[in-house]
Amino acid sequence: MNKETKILLLGAGPMAIEYAKILKHQNINFITIGNTRNGALKFEEEINTKVVLGGIENWIKNNTLINLSLYKVIVTVNENILGTIAKLLISSGFKNILVEKPGGLDFEDIQSVNNLAIENKANIYIAYNRRFFSSTLTVRDLIELDGGVTSFNFEFTEWGHIIKDLVKNEGVLGQWFIQNSSHVIDLAFYIGGNPYVLKSFVKGGQSWHPNGTIFSGAGISDKNALFSYNANWESAGRWWVEFLTTENRYIMKPMEQLFVQRRGSIKIEQIELEDELDKRFKPGLYKQVEAFLNSPTKLMKIEEQIKMLPFYKTMIEGDIINI
Template sequence: MILLVGAGPMAIQYAKVLQSMGKPFVVVGRSQQSADSFNASIGIQPFVGGIEAFLSSAHSISHAIVAVSVDQLERTTACLVENGVKNLLVEKPGGMTLEAIERLQILAQMNFASIYIAYNRRFLATVIKARELIEEDGGVTSFSFELTEWADTVQKIFKADGVKENWFFSNTSHITDLAFYLGGTPREIATFTGGSLPWHSRAARFAGAGVTEQGALFSYSGDWEAPGRWAVEVLTRKRRFIFKPLEKLQVQLLNSVAIEAVDVDEELDAKYKPGLYLQVAHFLRCDEANLCSLTEHLKKSRLYARIAAYD
């Protein structure tokens, strides 16, 4: 049985994918209101009352997708693992803090569970195409990325206690995961931070540089008190790949100033939440290629903690 935990907007996106695949699944939500909204969108009435109540009766769960709010991710995932679920796809960041992610890793190892963190941008058609071309060019030589958040917008969003204070994990890790997925995992990194925000006290400005395990140089910056947007640029000896916005791919060729869009088959990304269909497909067939394992996520989250001044 496939279990979908959560009945909010993100769970609805997962349900659309599962329905299109013809995969039967069961949905568990907490409130009647979210369950009714889910039913109105998908045509399936979720079990109401939370994961603990659902698991109190016998169930055989082969795969679980956890799409609850950030503050509930660790508790929900831990509950599933403790009740014998072995294959889990968990919305990022898995846990609200580095300590939470570390606790989940220990629990997963103790229970021989495979947990993957749902960074769906890895499965964008543009990202898949870029990785093919990067390999064709002989690999990455350098890359850079911007991780600016719109502070005024975030400040107005209602979130549970602690979510905004750990916003780098809760949200910004989307861009850092994509950058390091494309460019390579850092071997060495120097980090600098400055400033403060009412809802993110430890830093508001970020800069740094380093070298990956494959020898590519990289740099990053972000100023949450200034205009900006997420962006990634990856360089090879033949091309510059530009993701700005992240969902689009442009290329600049060697010895040229022209920047041209790359044509890709975006049918799945147009029909479903971008990247989600292929991510779910990989997860359900237990294909680890390109998925972000909890082990990988923990390793990178320790870097994120340094970048965000959380350590």
């Protein structure tokens, strides 16, 4: 990281606390900007760092002589205003911004962030920390040694009976597929290849998520790997991903761990991981922060997210895409 680079951390909630723990551990100075005194008090108590209250808009107004392009910004605000804050930052002159997944409230919001970023030549990165799990980094290497993925499967079942009672800002639960399940879907396609052919089926729906609660589909990725997925938010299940090569089946269930079933065997063995950082900090977050500060090409750029949105839309609506 350039010595002149400065860090802004927007938000003082639980996710901001996780980022702050890592920044402090790396001896990186940062400014935390929050809106509510209650949230700030908890942050200050745990991190022992003051929070600047009043929100980012007021901070910008009070710092008109500062070159905002020298700042790198981490955005951890509430899901419903992710896009709004990202667009405010872009319009104000910030050029390097890490926004918590999925980069906005919904598809249209994410698209508008991207449009503004292009117009202002800003770099917007989407924070999918599971890309940086030790299990993810390890399985990528193992798959490459095996000669590549030939097929993969994943499940993104959500516990609907619990989610329906979560206290969230207006509109967030209705976008739960992109707001939360995209963690699993992004990881599956990140390793197995993005969809090239996709056929999807949807049924069900609840008042909190009318666009379906039971999902199934299959297709071919751009790595020429066949894939399938399912999720039933009205039943039991969990998140998991598995990748198959000509030699092995790699299982991430739970996703923080990695197991292997070797060809010709029914035995499933756990693979030992170098995951000290994932145990000490929120899994994947430490290396994600490192990437943002020092090698951002390892992160998802918002342009990649935009390319995935038509496939996410198909998975929600049950249409067919063949591009």
